[in-house]
Amino acid sequence: MxxxxxxxxxxxxxxxxxxxxxxxxxxxxxxxxxxxxxxxxxxxxxxxxxxxxxxxxxxxxxxxxxxxxxxxxxxxxxxxxxxxxxxxxxxxxxxxxxxxxxxxxxxxxxxxxxxxxxxxxxxxxxxxxxxxxxxxxxxxxxxxxxxxxxxxxxxxxxxxxxxxxxxxxxxxxxxxxxxxxxxxxxxxxxxxxxxxxxxxxxxxxxxxxxxxxxxxxxxxxxxxIPDLLARPGSRLTEELFPLPPAEPGAVTITFAGQAGEPVISQVVRKFDVDVNILGGALEEVAGVAAGRLRVHLTGGGREAALAHLTERGLLVEEAR
Ligand SMILES: Nc1ncnc2c1ncn2[C@@H]1O[C@H](COP(=O)(O)OP(=O)(O)OP(=O)(O)O)[C@@H](O)[C@H]1O
The missing domain is CATH 3.40.50.300 (P-loop containing nucleotide triphosphate hydrolases)
Incomplete structure (x- = not known):
């Protein structure tokens, strides 16, 4: 148009x-x-x-x-x-x-x-x-x-x-x-x-x-908007869901449509991990439930849990 x-x-x-x-x-x-x-x-x-x-x-x-x-x-x-x-x-x-x-x-x-x-x-x-x-x-x-x-x-x-x-x-x-x-x-x-x-x-x-x-x-x-939210390093996501700079080891999970699913409780149940939530926000954007969650993930199943989240279509970014 x-x-x-x-x-x-x-x-x-x-x-x-x-x-x-x-x-x-x-x-x-x-x-x-x-x-x-x-x-x-x-x-x-x-x-x-x-x-x-x-x-x-x-x-x-x-x-x-x-x-x-x-x-x-x-x-x-x-x-x-x-x-x-x-x-x-x-x-x-x-x-x-x-x-x-x-x-x-x-x-x-x-x-x-x-x-x-x-x-x-x-x-x-x-x-x-x-x-x-x-x-x-x-x-x-x-x-x-x-x-x-x-x-x-x-x-x-x-x-x-x-x-x-x-x-x-x-x-x-x-x-x-x-x-x-x-x-x-x-x-x-x-x-x-x-x-x-x-x-x-x-x-x-x-x-x-x-x-x-x-x-x-x-x-x-x-x-x-859903495509932008799912893009690593998206400025739109930064602006919509601001978070303070991540400490090394912290994991930022970006949801763009998957926020209706209980993914966090699933990883805790399926893998040997504890999840400590550091911050975040979830809201409906462009008709989809979207947002970011900053967590500390600890335990023997950490890598498998992160891989699982990625497989579910979530954007998973780990601060080094
Ligand atoms: N008629 C004009 N003559 C000279 N410079 C202009 C003119 N109109 C805009 N500018 C300059 O162009 C740049 C962009 O201005 P513009 O108004 O398009 O920005 P903006 O993002 O809409 O900002 P704002 O929300 O403050 O209006 C600015 O540096 C502004 O000073």
Missing amino acids: IDVSGLRKVYRDRGREVVAVDGVDLRVRDGEIFGVLGRSGAGKSTLLRCVNLLERPTEGTVTVAGRELTALGEGELRLARRGIGMVHQHFALMSSRTVAGNVAFPLEVMKVGRAERARRVAELLELVGLADKAKAHPGQLSGGQKQRVGIARALAGRPAVLLSDEATSALDPATTQSILALLKSLNRELGLTILLITHEMNVVKSICDSAAIMKDGRIQESGA
């Missing part, structure tokens, strides 16, 4: 070159929620803004729904952008317009007739759970409600793709969860492909199918 290839964006800032995106390849599949994670300044916003060409890439190509946007002129691009909705961290609503007026705005630009516009606005407000706020002004809404208006507006042109620029960063945790639930249900019910950028691990845990970690303008790792 989204294909980014060899993307580079260089800004010129007071005679100095700033390489914000430095050779990024990214593929977002049809119908998935893809999260780009990274710290401030990593280049996430620039990457997102290059996907709908709000920023023109310095190099590289962007293809969305089979159309190479980087090959289009301004007129064609304006039309193609209707297929790509965008939501913003600070909502970007027009304060002088009502909620309905904000959602209607892109439809006015598209020259949709009055009756059809009213019908569509009502449908969109219903979809985001704000049917009773049509006549309110943004100033009368909570942050979560404002973001719902932002989402309804982004969906006005029936886009196949939604870009989300830190949509929940300005919201409290409970409101964040409700907006994430809304995005997930839009993804499921409308088949909407979502590319989001975030610095919040919680967003990735809750709704993403795939993720990429970005640093200094580059993608450090990317892929389906």
